[in-house]
Amino acid sequence: METRRTVIVGHFDTHGVSASYLAVKAFNAQEVYANYPQTSPEQVVVTLQNLYSASSVPLHIVLVDIPVDLKNPQAFIRGLEDLATRHSVTLIDHHESSVQFLSQFQRVRAIFLGPSAYDLNAWLLSQVPNASDIDRTIAIVGAVGDRDPAVVQRGLFTQELQALADGLDVLVRERDGAFRTVRALVHSPDSVLEEARQKASQIPSARIGERIGSVAIATEALPAQWGPKALEKMAFTTGAWYATGWSYDQRSGQWIVRAIIRWDVQARMPSLPTPGSVARNLWPTRSIIGHPSAPSMAATSEDEAREMATQWARALADAATRGVAPNVTTFIAETKVGEMMAEILARLERVLESQNRMYQEYLELKKRQVELLEQTSSQRVRAD
Structure with a gap:
């Protein structure tokens, strides 16, 4: 053979x-x-x-x-x-x-x-x-x-x-x-x-500046040549479903706006909208390149790129809410979570204080009731 x-x-x-x-x-x-x-x-x-x-x-x-x-x-x-x-x-x-x-x-x-x-x-x-x-x-x-x-x-x-x-x-x-x-x-x-x-x-992560619902937004231009990977690393680190940001492309001399959806999140929830589909609705006349899960677009300036990244994030957060959680109408911003938790705990503390006060008043009433009963009983014995 x-x-x-x-x-x-x-x-x-x-x-x-x-x-x-x-x-x-x-x-x-x-x-x-x-x-x-x-x-x-x-x-x-x-x-x-x-x-x-x-x-x-x-x-x-x-x-x-x-x-x-x-x-x-x-x-x-x-x-x-x-x-x-x-x-x-x-x-x-x-x-x-x-x-x-x-x-x-x-x-x-x-x-x-x-x-x-x-x-x-x-x-x-x-x-x-x-x-x-x-x-x-x-x-x-x-x-x-x-x-x-x-x-x-x-x-x-x-x-x-x-x-x-x-x-x-x-x-x-x-x-x-x-x-x-x-x-x-x-x-x-x-x-x-x-x-x-x-x-x-050694892969650099984008630095988060703001989080809108399920979307993390980079606070500064993405590390050169690391756009999608830096965004994905930021998303994994923060637990976000999506991430948006912008970078400067040396070859074309243009500012580029980018967005990604974490692929593992998309695998678990395939009904989630892709950044590409949301971008087409936002900017129907713009040229969107790349895979729908990690597309990019050219911007005329860094200021426009930054604004587009934020606008994209808002639209993604809104689309994700409607796509997988129709009964949810508002996301809580990450920066507000601590403040809201403190308010919830303060309210719980006030409820517990009120319950404790009412319980003490109840005990006081029961004590007064017992005293009155004892007093009445004593008066009857003397009358007999």
Whole structure:
């Protein structure tokens, strides 16, 4: 029986790197490669041709977490099918966009394990002989990095896993980061996770200036190059569902207004409005870019950006109230909570004082009643 050398080629994000690590163990692979932009859907076919088409030895090439290129799907399919005339090729994916093309693969073995990113990692994990605790951790961390709602819905999400995913995301975004990180994971996963923890602790948080209901608003411009992550970290730290802020983009020379919804909150309450949908209602003529869960818009000045961030926060708080709590009409601002608690306690103290006074008066009346009864009884004895 022919034994082919197995190589793993994965996507360059956190999920792709974690899936590649698990695939190495599942398929007992001898080589792994993931890097930006070489293993993107648009470039992976050319990358594979450059790396492996000239190989005189037949290989088993396993692609993980790389969807069909929607910009040119037929070229993607033809490229992998051509490679499969000389090598064994397996495509393992979870993106729903790939489903419509799976039947077009003939030589390529196409496996769809989705739409959940966790389902893909869980399947790979099930193929790993004697999987360890760290293997299981990496499987979940990769899905957290993909913001997979299944992680939350299955009760697997923790703040520690969020920190690991954030730190791993920083690592893979560095120069040649995915390439270095996936190979380091294979050789020393513990060391990589520890480095990820350190990277996560270095992510700056936006500083909260005000909270309107479920929305935290940054008090100053966001740290350069950390916009969405700084907002999300502020939201996690304060327990807010949403966060808004603004930053200056050096490349475009523009002020940018940003908003995010915490992905774990959205997974628990999918009926919550997204920042993108609220922004479209607020500013129908503005250009809104990015994912609806973390969109951004250009502003003409920092003052306008600051005002838009506050306006966005008010609209999000109002929309969230109507979306998930229709009987609630007003949110209590975080800055007022202490004051209102003090007032409630003061009122309770006054009620207790009143009750105590009434009880003392009741005891006094009972005492007077007993004295009158004793006096009446004594008078009757003397009369007899």
